[in-house]
Amino acid sequence: MAEHVALYTLSGSSSSGQTVLDSIRSSDFIDEINSGEGPREECGLYKLIQLVQPSSAKFASEKDVLEYHSKLIKGGEKAQVDGQDAKWNALCVLIADKDQTDLVHVLELSKEGKVEQRLKAKARSSVEVASNVSIANMSIQEYKDMCGNADVYDAGQ
Numbered sequence: 001m002a003e004h005v006a007l008y009t010l011s012g013s014s015s016s017g018q019t020v021l022d023s024i025r026s027s028d029f030i031d032e033i034n035s036g037e038g039p040r041e042e043c044g045l046y047k048l049i050q051l052v053q054p055s056s057a058k059f060a061s062e063k064d065v066l067e068y069h070s071k072l073i074k075g076g077e078k079a080q081v082d083g084q085d086a087k088w089n090a091l092c093v094l095i096a097d098k099d100q101t102d103l104v105h106v107l108e109l110s111k112e113g114k115v116e117q118r119l120k121a122k123a124r125s126s127v128e129v130a131s132n133v134s135i136a137n138m139s140i141q142e143y144k145d146m147c148g149n150a151d152v153y154d155a156g157q
Helices: 017-025 028-034 044-048 062-074 123-133 140-146
Strands: 003-008 049-051 087-096 103-109 115-122
Touching: 003 017, 003 044, 003 062, 017 049, 017 087, 017 123, 028 044, 028 123, 044 049, 044 123, 049 123, 062 087, 062 103, 087 123, 103 123, 115 123, 115 140, 123 140
Parallel strands: 003 049, 003 087
Antiparallel strands: 087 103, 103 115
């Protein structure tokens, strides 16, 4: 079973989670990795990040998201992908920016579920960050180092 990185939206957000997810999936990084080996929708990166929008929970803050995500990882909550129960990554979480539809906050989590690092990124650039952080290939600090003093990571895709 593939492991997914969760994308959450906060209550009162200016955009729908699906709009943010569509922006994430428009990344050129997916095409670079896929290298024309089939439809981009079949590339593992295309489905890596999945929207988690439980009808039973509202997320007013990052704290609410992290509490829910901890339960999701431990099996106390369930979220499906394509009608099937899904496995969720414990090291990386994305939260859509409340005000700007093209920004997400990428959180790198410890094994205890605490935020170790955070990075604001353009939605279309976040799939690259999430794919590397989720498998501990690169840390958010390495992305911060790459973008210098920029407030937002943008791979220019």
